Amino acid sequence: MAYELSDNSNSIKFVAGGKEVLVYKQAIKEISLVHDDVLRIDTGDSAIVFHHADVGSPSTPTPDVLLGLLNDWISDVVPPPL
Numbered sequence: 173m174a175y176e177l178s179d180n181s182n183s184i185k186f187v188a189g190g191k192e193v194l195v196y197k198q199a200i201k202e203i204s205l206v207h208d209d210v211l212r213i214d215t216g217d218s219a220i221v222f223h224h225a226d227v228g229s230p231s232t233p234t235p236d237v238l239l240g241l242l243n244d245w246i247s248d249v250v251p252p253p254l
Contacts (some may be wrong), residue, residue: 174228179245197249209235
């Protein structure tokens with residue numbers, strides 16, 4: 173299943189299989205690369221875990237590039253880790 177991720181101002185929108193999930197940026201504690209091509213968006217109460225290879229949009233060449241893009245999307249709302 174391909175995921176589509178987009179920056180929606182105060183949230184990140186995930187679309188997959190006709191379903192949509194919004195994750196509010198202020199709820200995000202950390203976005204990290206946890207294993208090879210597996211990314212994790214941690215909200216403290218829950219997490220979204222997905223493979224870079226399953227992301228159709230935005231198209232990025234590597235998991236590290238997608239990680240950087242996602243962290244850029246939240247940088248105006250979520251303070252960087254200490």
